Amino acid sequence: MRVPIYEAVAHYRRNEKLPYTEYFCLGFFSKLSLAETALAESKILSGFSELDDDSFSITTHYLNDCAHLGEDINYEIVNNKIYGVWYDYDLDANYTSSGYVGLFSTLEYSEAALAWYKTWDIFKVYGLECLGIDPITLNLRGWTEGFITVYN
Template sequence: MRVPIYEALAHYKRNEMLPYTEYFGLGFFTDISLAESTIAESKKLVGFSDLNDNSFSIKTHYLNDCTHIGDDINYEIVNNKIYGVWYDYDIDPYYSSSGYIGLFSTLEYAEKALDWYKTWDIFNVYGLDCLGIDTITLNLRGWTEGFITVYD
């Protein structure tokens, strides 16, 4: 069974000379129309309103999409909460790479997946402290106030 979860994202690049793009997570949603409306509302906010349409996207994740959590999987979402296994490590002094590797319906599934992700070479290089688990509330818009940029 594949249960989609939609992540609304904004992408910001300070200038085209830099290889780095920053990502703003705008929320996780059970319905793609909720992700689309979140993006539409975010485009009205300070900072986000300066970005072009190509700076927004929706990433589809699939709930419990990790074979290492077992065979008898429960996809029920309780109290609109799921658990995301995240990563966050520094590429260099100016840029870090971050995001979610997997989304899970229970903390137990997220913990089992996290144990498996810890065996990946990339996390042996950057350290296991760059992995963790967040509780995510679905269908809740993030970044409701926008942002400003500050340059040196």
């Protein structure tokens, strides 16, 4: 069974000389239409309103999508809460790579997946402390107040 979870994302490059793109998670949603609404509402906020339409996208994740969980998996989402296994490591002094490697319906599933992700070479290189688990509330938009940019 594949249960999609939709992540609304805004992204931009500070300038074309730098190879990195900044990403803003605008929330995780159980329905595509809710993610699309979050994008539309975010586009009018300070900072986000300066971005082109192609700076907004929706990433589809699949709940409990980790072979190391076993065969008999419960996909029930209780109280709109799921758990995300995140990564966050520095690429250099100015930029960090971060995101989610998996979304799970229970804390136990996310802990089992985290143990497996810790065997991946990339996380051994950057340090196992760059992995963790966060509770996520579905259908709740993030970045409701926008942002300002400050350049040196």
